[in-house]
Amino acid sequence: MKICFFGSEDFSIPTLKALIEAGHDVVAVVTRADKKKGRGLEETSTAVADFAEKAGIQVYKPETFKDGEFCLDLNSIAPEINVVCAYGKILNTGILCCPLKGCINVHPSMLPKYRGATPIESALKSGDKMTGVSIFYMDEGCDTGDIIIQREFPIEESDNRGTLREKLSVFAAGILIEAVDEIQSGSVKRTVQSKDGVCCTSLIKKEDLFINWNIPSRDIINFVRSVSPLPAARTFFRGKQLQVSALDIFETDKKGEAGRIVDIVKNIGPIIATADGTVRMFDVKMEGKKFMSSWSFACGVNPKPGEAFEI
Numbered sequence: 001m002k003i004c005f006f007g008s009e010d011f012s013i014p015t016l017k018a019l020i021e022a023g024h025d026v027v028a029v030v031t032r033a034d035k036k037k038g039r040g041l042e043e044t045s046t047a048v049a050d051f052a053e054k055a056g057i058q059v060y061k062p063e064t065f066k067d068g069e070f071c072l073d074l075n076s077i078a079p080e081i082n083v084v085c086a087y088g089k090i091l092n093t094g095i096l097c098c099p100l101k102g103c104i105n106v107h108p109s110m111l112p113k114y115r116g117a118t119p120i121e122s123a124l125k126s127g128d129k130m131t132g133v134s135i136f137y138m139d140e141g142c143d144t145g146d147i148i149i150q151r152e153f154p155i156e157e158s159d160n161r162g163t164l165r166e167k168l169s170v171f172a173a174g175i176l177i178e179a180v181d182e183i184q185s186g187s188v189k190r191t192v193q194s195k196d197g198v199c200c201t202s203l204i205k206k207e208d209l210f211i212n213w214n215i216p217s218r219d220i221i222n223f224v225r226s227v228s229p230l231p232a233a234r235t236f237f238r239g240k241q242l243q244v245s246a247l248d249i250f251e252t253d254k255k256g257e258a259g260r261i262v263d264i265v266k267n268i269g270p271i272i273a274t275a276d277g278t279v280r281m282f283d284v285k286m287e288g289k290k291f292m293s294s295w296s297f298a299c300g301v302n303p304k305p306g307e308a309f310e311i
Helices: 009-020 047-054 069-077 095-096 119-125 160-184 217-226 293-300
Strands: 001-004 025-030 035-037 041-044 058-059 082-083 101-108 130-137 147-154 233-237 239-242 247-249 261-265 267-273 276-283 284-286
Touching: 001 009, 009 025, 009 047, 009 082, 009 160, 025 047, 025 069, 047 058, 047 095, 069 095, 119 130, 119 160, 119 217, 130 160, 147 160, 147 233, 160 284, 217 247, 217 276, 239 261, 276 293
Parallel strands: 001 025, 001 082, 025 058, 082 101
Antiparallel strands: 035 041, 101 130, 130 147, 233 239, 239 284, 247 276, 261 267, 267 276
16 A cells, blocks of 8 residues: 655654555655754754665655645655654644545554543553553544554553553554555444543643652652653752652651651662652662662762652
């Protein structure tokens, strides 16, 4: 099938690779415009663009769709279908309606749960045991179109944002091939999304990354998982910002005000009070330094019981 692929994040690459390996004709890849990064502000392309160029696929990087210029390009390409996976920009009606067989999206949740930009992070933050992947026809709403295929996927206790994204990116690729094959054969079935259980997510802002120690331990742990390894949960200690890679419950009889250190345990580090118990930190990163173990942090900074980690 003749396909135009839209994707920008690393999450997209297994899906693009699967389409190529399945023998589909990926005639173009549309990705985010290059960004300036680093001290030299060098133009940096997306990993999807780099992958596509190595595969000999034409790459487009439109800054906007408002001027209609890319719609002309898309019409000249004449794909049978658009496949969208972690692209990061809203597609207008002209792009959605261009392909003869529609525009489909790869979304890492069991829609209508966790529509929007952060379904993986939201599932982890909520402490869900299961998530999944939905392949659906796009319309002008936010992840509201008819479902083609859905498959559930387990969330392990050890999963964080990084590991779950990697697992789901591979899982999603296989499911997409099923959906594309059904569209190509004409056997595809459309299921209208349920009006029950609708849950919408939003982008995570910098101010959303700080740990609220005044909530239950399990909720704090899940929050840290949802943004680890990047963009990483934050807290302040002695006026300096720390990044925290992971937390776990630590049983102790010692108690204190939420956010305050109740003990320093050898080879483990600070034990911190929460709303309903205590937790330990794993690796932490001080401003201007690399990640280190919580015990190394304790040895270097010498925190005292009673001192507080703050928002």
